[in-house]
Each structure stands twice: as C-alpha cells, then as structure tokens.
Amino acid sequence: MKKILNRPDSYVDEMLEGFTLAHPEFYAQPERRVIARPGGGTKGKVGIVTGGGSGHLPVFTGYVGPGFLDACAIGDVFASPSAEQMAAAIRHADGGAGVLRLYGNYGGDVMNFDMAGEMVDLENDIRTTTVVLADDVVSAPKEEAEKRRGVAGMIYAFKIAGAAADTMADLDEVTRVAQKAADACRSIGMALTPCIVPQAGKAHFEIGEGEMEMGMGIHGEPGIWRDKLKPADAITDEMIDRILADRAFGKGDRLSVLVNSLGATPLEELYIIYRRVKARFDDIGAEIVMPLVGRYATSMEMTGATITTIALDEELERHLKAPAACAYWRVG
Amino acid sequence: MKKILNRPDSYVDEMLEGFTLAHPEFYAQPERRVIARPGGGTKGKVGIVTGGGSGHLPVFTGYVGPGFLDACAIGDVFASPSAEQMAAAIRHADGGAGVLRLYGNYGGDVMNFDMAGEMVDLENDIRTTTVVLADDVVSAPKEEAEKRRGVAGMIYAFKIAGAAADTMADLDEVTRVAQKAADACRSIGMALTPCIVPQAGKAHFEIGEGEMEMGMGIHGEPGIWRDKLKPADAITDEMIDRILADRAFGKGDRLSVLVNSLGATPLEELYIIYRRVKARFDDIGAEIVMPLVGRYATSMEMTGATITTIALDEELERHLKAPAACAYWRVG
Amino acid sequence: MTGGTIDRDGIKAALARVAAGAGAAADELNAADGQLGDGDLGITVSKGFAEAASADLPEDVGLALLECAKAFQRVSSSSYGTLVATGFMAAAKATKGKTTVQADELTSLVAAARDAMMARGKGSLGDKTVLDSLDAVSKALEDAAAVDMADAALSAARDTLAAFKGKPCKLGRARMFAEKSASLDDPGQLAFLRIVEALAGRGGEGAA
Amino acid sequence: MTGGTIDRDGIKAALARVAAGAGAAADELNAADGQLGDGDLGITVSKGFAEAASADLPEDVGLALLECAKAFQRVSSSSYGTLVATGFMAAAKATKGKTTVQADELTSLVAAARDAMMARGKGSLGDKTVLDSLDAVSKALEDAAAVDMADAALSAARDTLAAFKGKPCKLGRARMFAEKSASLDDPGQLAFLRIVEALAGRGGEGAA
C-alpha cells in the first residue's frame, strides 16, 4: 500500500486534525468528525450541511466556508458518517432559519441523513430540507435520473446554494435554488488506476496497463466500458458526447465546466482535456463561464478525470460568481 | 503509460494552450513556450522571470500573476527551456526597471539563463540579476550549499520577490530580498512511485512495493536512502530532523511551512504529515505562519511529498503576507 | 439460540461467532461488492460485528440489541451498516423490557427488522437485496421447531441466493449493472448468508 | 572527414550517422542518466542530433555548425544539450567563412568547443564529465594522421571512461552520489563515446 499514513484506523482522524491545524481561519472540529465554521452557524441565515465519506478532499469538508457550506459530517474513507454525526453537523449549521441537507446520492448517506433529519426535528426542532446530487450521467438512464450517483457536480451546488443562503433567503428559497443547481449539473468520469482505501489495504479493482475505464465512479464503482487507453481528445469527446446526449447545449447558451482530477492525474493533463472541451463548446457556440480545472473532488490517489457541466441562467450565474472563500476555492 | 494525452510531442504545447484558455485573466502566451501576464510588464516595476521544465504545475508558469512573477519560459517536460525562450520571457517581463531571473539550480537552466542574460544585455539593454534557488538540503552538504538543487522553496521566493517588486523597489533591492528569501528556505522530498515523462514513455526508476525513497528530487533524481515505507510520523520526523540539522529553529522563531504533494499523494496524507510538522514546531516553540498544504510544486503523477521551511523575519513575513494572486494561490 | 430462549449472554456469544465469521469473510465480501459497487461490504460487516461483539451489553434484551444498533452506527455507516443498525433497532423496540426472549419470537423480530429496513432504504422485496434474505429467513423460521431454526435459516439464506441467480439487482450501487449483477450474487445477500452461517456455527463451508 | 577535408556534405553525412547512433543508444543513455540524475540524457542526445541532421545546412561550414547549435538549442536544453550547442557554436565561430576545413584543424575545433563548454558550465577537467572526453579526444587528434583520426578519437573516448572508473562525478546531478557515481560511468562521457562511435561508423560495438 503506497500511502503515507500512521495506522489505517487513524487515517481520517489524523487527517482532520492536520486539516483544522492548517486552516484554522476556515475550519473547526467542534465534535469528532464534524467540521464547522469557527464561528458556528450564522444567525438568521439558512444553514447548509453536507456529509459523506472521507477520501475526496477538498470534498466534503473543504467546502465549509463563507459563501459555501456551514458544516459537514465526515465518515471513514468512502463510508457514510453516522446519522448521529450528521445530526451534530446540522446543529452546528443551524442559525435559526432551518438547514438544507445537500449531498450526493449514495444509499448510506441518504439513509443516514434521513435519520439525522428525524433526530434534529425531534430533539432540536430544526427544520431541514434535502437536495440530493445525482449528476453522474452514466449511472442511470435519463428516465431514472433520480437514481444517479452524485459526483463532482456537488461543488457547483455547494457554491450556488451557499450564495443563495448568503442573500438571507428563507429555507424554501435556498432549497429551490440548490435543487435548480443540482438539476443543471451533468458529470462523467474515467479512470486509469485505482486508489486504496487504507482499511482495505489494497485496491478493489485493477485496470490493465494501457487500459482505461470510462464512466467509473469516484469510489471505483464500475463504469460503462473498459478498453485500450484512447488519446485525450477522443476521451474528452466521448465524455462530452455523453453529457450532451443527456443535456444539450446550443448557440448562445452559457455554462460552467469543471475538469477535475481524481487525484493522481496531473494538472498538465487536465489542461490537455480542457483544451478540447473549450473547442467543443466553441463549436456549439456556447460560452464557458468561470471554468474550473484542478482537483475539486477526488478519490485520493486514483488516476483519472471527471468532466462536469452546469447550465447557467442569470440566477445561477450570479450565485456562481458571488464572493465565497474556502481553503481551496475563492471567488470574488 | 497511464497518462491522458494525445501525442507525447504535443504534451507541453497542448497543456499550455488549455492553461491559457482556462485562465485568461492571469496568463497569456505571447510567444511559444513563454507565459506572461496578459498586460505585459508593469512600467517602472522590476520584472521577475522564472523558467524551467514542464511537468511541475503549478510551478513554473502558474506563479505568473500580480504579486508573483511577470513571465516564465517553459521547456519540455523536465527539460530546460532554450536561452532564446528565456530571453523572450525577460523581454516580456521588462518594465524598464530591469529583470530578476529567479529559478531553480539545475545545470541546463543555469547555463541557458546565463546565455539569455547575455542576449538581452546585448540586444535589448535590459539589466538582469540572478537568484538561484538551492533549497534541497539532501542534495549537497552544508559546505557546498550553493550546489544544492532548487525545489519547492522557490514558491516562497516567487511570492516574496513579487511582493518586493510590487513596492517599486529597484532591481538591486528586489534581488537582495529574493536572495534573502532563497537563503531562508530548506526543503526535502520523499517518493513512493515514479512519474512518466511522456517522451520517454516509461518511468526511469521504480520503487518496490512497500518501499520508499527519502530525499528524492523532483525529477526523480536519486535520494539518500531507499527502504521499507515507514509510518507517516517517522517519515515526517526524519524530514524535519534533516531540515533542522541544516537550519535550526528556536523558541519564538517564526517560519512558514509548505507540505507539498509531488502529485498523486492526496491532500488527506499531506494533512497527516502536517499534523506532525505542527507538533514538532510546537515542541520547539516556533510559530508557523501561513502554512501551505497542497500541490504547489509537483512532478506530474509522482507519489510522494516534500516539506519546505522558510525562516521569517519581519521583512520576509510582510512580503509573504502581501496581496498576490494567481490561479493556484491567492493571498490577501 | 441457547435452548429455545435468547438472553444477553446468548446474544453476546452469537455476536462473537458472527464477528469471527464476518472477519473471515471480509475479503470475499469486499471482492463481491467491488464487482458491482465500491468494495467496502467486507469492511462494513466485519467492523460492525466486531464493534458489537466488544460492546458492553445490558441484561435487557431490547437495550442489548440497541447497543448493537449503536455499535453498527458508530463504525459502519455504509448502506449495509445503516440497514443492519436499523434492523437491530427494530428488534430492540420489540424486545425492550425483557431479559429473555422465546425462540419462536424470532420470526417476528426478523420480520420487524425487514420492515424497518424497507422503510429506511425505500427498497422492495424482489429488488435482490438483503431484504429478500430477511424475508425468506423470517418465513422459514415461522414453520421451524426451535431445534431446527438454525438449519431453516441457513437453507433460507442459501436458497435466496439461488433464487436470484440470473436476476438483476434493482437497488443500491449494483443496480447500474443489470447484466453483470444478474450473473453475480448480490453482495448483501451473500453477506447475510455468511452471517447466518456464523450464527449457526457453520462458518467456512465455502462459497455459496 | 571525407578524405582529409570537412565540408557541408561531410557534416550532413556525419550528423545522419550520429543521429542514427544516438537514437539506438537513447534507452541506454536514459538508463545511465537515471542512475544518477533525471534519466533524460538519451532523449536529449537523440532529439538534438535528429533535429540537427534534418536541418538545412548552408555551405559555409561555420554557418552550418551554427545551424547545428541552434538545432540543439531548439529541442534539447538540458545540460548536455546546452553544452553541445555551446561546443558547436565555438566551432562555428572558428570556421565561419570557410566552405572546407582541413582535418588537421579538427583538434583545435574540439579544443575550442571544450573551452567554451568549460566557460559556460563552470566545470573543470577531472570533474568526470563530457569535458574530459573532449579534452582527451582533442589531444589524441593532435598526434594522429588524418586516416587514423577516427580510431584515435574512438580510443580516446573509450579510454576516458576507463580512466574515470572508480572516481566520483564532481559536477551536475551525479555529483550528489560520490560513491555510486564512482562505480558508474559518467552518462555524458558514455554519450560522447556513442557519438564518436557513430561518427566513426562503429556503432553497435556494445557497451564500453
């Protein structure tokens, strides 16, 4: 296992310790496995919480910050946090105006966030709503879009929902905007090499030398085909084609695009992909606003990349461009 | 070769194309393999140029930006740019107040930057000075410190020199501050897996499963020992010990620390390292200012990490904290 | 299932057996889950039962089962872990206040767990999940004498796997792969079989 | 070295031979450089000579050699590439304006290259670098008749490697590894031998 760690069992807790020590201006850990803003929830503002497994930094905890999220519950690597931890995160996010649960569509997370909502309703009288990200186009056909996995698109939803909450809109309004952002996202991934969950100690899949897997999920969930590694432009074309087949763009449309590394794939290669993405949308005549190229949602040391598009209208674009700051992404 | 690219020969040029398309607010490519600020050199300000091989993003080109560098010449992966390209970068950085060449201590780069200086002196009457980063403590003993390799410490020098130039200080003064920053840096690296230079098509070294190499350079230059992978704290301790043996810190001292991934090592593991780094300097009683944890100077998809310390006095700390912005690092 | 009644010590002993069995099956279950999902099922099940087995259990069977639920919640919050916790919680509710439970109540406890898990996970019978295993076991227990319960549960868990051979998974991560999932066992059903085997002291009988 | 004089066509033919030889030796040189440095020497040398070999050369020997320098600068700016370019540049300066050069001028051209490369790279003889190979070849050519030059150069390049066996590299990336570099050939000296072998049409004689 080619990882730098002390003990697999302490991977997440030591990571979180270093994380809050490195960025005390953004992150506090008021309870074990719960990251919140150092000052707590903002009075009168709708709180936004997320949660999910570790191993995806900057997702999830990294997006706590002004203009983004208020708190986050974090589980073991690739495992949901407990409902208890999620309930704690909701409490830390609460500023008295209710809390939006905004997270990716994975069974464990959904069940636990549902339970957490029941807990804070009973115990703390906190009203909560839910928006689940389900942006991975290859993970279910269009007719069953609500069953799709949530992947890198969530960072757009974090940004936009955070901006909506910053306007002091009420919970229903923030939820509406967040749902609109989630619905506007489409993502697809591909991978070249796996990553290792520390407690497993070895990869749970292998991809042959010179091969790639199209459509792979961010926990290594199987994709749609595995074959010889193609040239970057061909890979990008297939990814863009599959996104466009699900959500077409036309002349004059505006969108943002995230070209994201799963971890090991270097920035150099993301730019080679982005070059092609830009050419594709130039051809369509659609304008890319605020493109993001980097490591925004990872799978530790997995080699591969994801592409996310988000169709923008005036409202979403305004929220996307509103000021926000966390240790990994600053706008305005 | 598990890389996403079209042709090895076009790796760098397509990367640079995508890079400037993604961040037009920061970067322009006025000539092939030369990255400059979109507005060119700043009138009356000392220009700062760097240069070196590709494959280290965000180093080198990524640090062009307000408060950082003015221009950069970029070569093939891990290969120096040509003297001609460096001369072009110097011309694009020039605002009439002379240009500082600030780069890492590698034979090819030194020889070519020397030639480039001779060219712009003859052809353009541009006065240039040189500060060479030589921060890798394991690459030569203290008595021959000037022979050391330049590694991640350069990003502190970029930041601090850029801030000094922004005060409109003259070339000698900016050079003095840059040299002081360079002298204050100490770095050491370690690696777990190699990276692949596209044109070579395969790694030029392998590290056995369960093994690591201490002291490895950012192009895969051999380190000081290779042995069984140790726990994160033990690795960190050895790295810090070797830095401290070269440059001691005491109670009340102030420093910044960069815990940097060579590419594939995920943020999670950098935070596990940072946790220990913080404990070590807490023990000493030295205060870490503005710690940096992330991918600031990489070797594409290499697995491994580097630690850099920079001892701060009032002047260096002031320049480190001065406003600056590029696509990868924003201060103020 | 000590002599027709269940008490705290019986639960403790059973948890110890299952923890051992789950630990032994961890790699197999990770691999099965890796074929269709994220490859963590073995971790989930082994960590969950290990935690439950080492928990201090109160004498009250309901409270003891609540501890089991909490143990799972603490260490294993993947789908399976959350579902198992939900199941323990349902059984806890039904047995609170008792220090012994009759073996013939088992069938209704398993059914209660099944129903709670369906509510929590919004799944249906026939989706090819652990729900089907629970349903089959609960039904088999209905007709079994106390001494035959282990065998009945074992056959039911095994038969469930056989019954779904060739059918696609309709829930969870595996749902994406209709074809592939049809040719493979549902990892959650397989895990359930390993759990029942360990409960019955029949671990290590090899793959289903 | 066509019949005692050197002209544009002779240079072109020589570059073609060296380009082929360098291409064949690329892996070996990458590996040698990888032991002590960054493993790019084979790329540097093969790309540099390929580019020079495909350049349009003017008749003026000096300008032709200038094109070679530029070709190296264009594609290979690692230490070795820059040094080779510097060497070509020095030879270009010394032959500018001539369309033929006598073979006996070769010794001073190699010496001029050596001196320019020492100035550029701030290296000294004895540092175990390509400088030592150049120095040895220049001295060997001094005493050789035109027909023996190829053999003389070849022996000198080979003897240099032998002479530095057991001695540490004192310059460049390899300098860091006194012990290891002592037990290995300097990659730059080895590359130089492969170049001379190809020039002399003696490629593929195996490792030194």
Ligand SMILES: Nc1ncnc2c1ncn2[C@@H]1O[C@H](COP(=O)(O)OP(=O)(O)O)[C@@H](O)[C@H]1O
């Ligand atoms: N919503 C659900 N309802 C019932 N069973 C489910 C549900 N989702 C998953 N399962 C069961 O759990 C198993 C997978 O468990 P696990 O690996 O913990 O899931 P994940 O890692 O996707 O959270 C499946 O094989 C299936 O039997």
Ligand SMILES: Nc1ncnc2c1ncn2[C@@H]1O[C@H](COP(=O)(O)OP(=O)(O)O)[C@@H](O)[C@H]1O
């Ligand atoms: N300053 C120098 N002066 C003379 N020769 C040098 C110098 N630096 C390196 N060399 C020679 O170049 C060889 C390495 O070349 P190369 O691989 O291009 O270097 P790098 O990749 O470090 O830039 C060494 O083996 C040595 O013979």
Ligand SMILES: [Mg+2]
């Ligand atoms: Mg799973």
Ligand SMILES: [Mg+2]
């Ligand atoms: Mg899981």
Ligand SMILES: [Mg+2]
């Ligand atoms: Mg080299």
Ligand SMILES: [Mg+2]
């Ligand atoms: Mg090199």
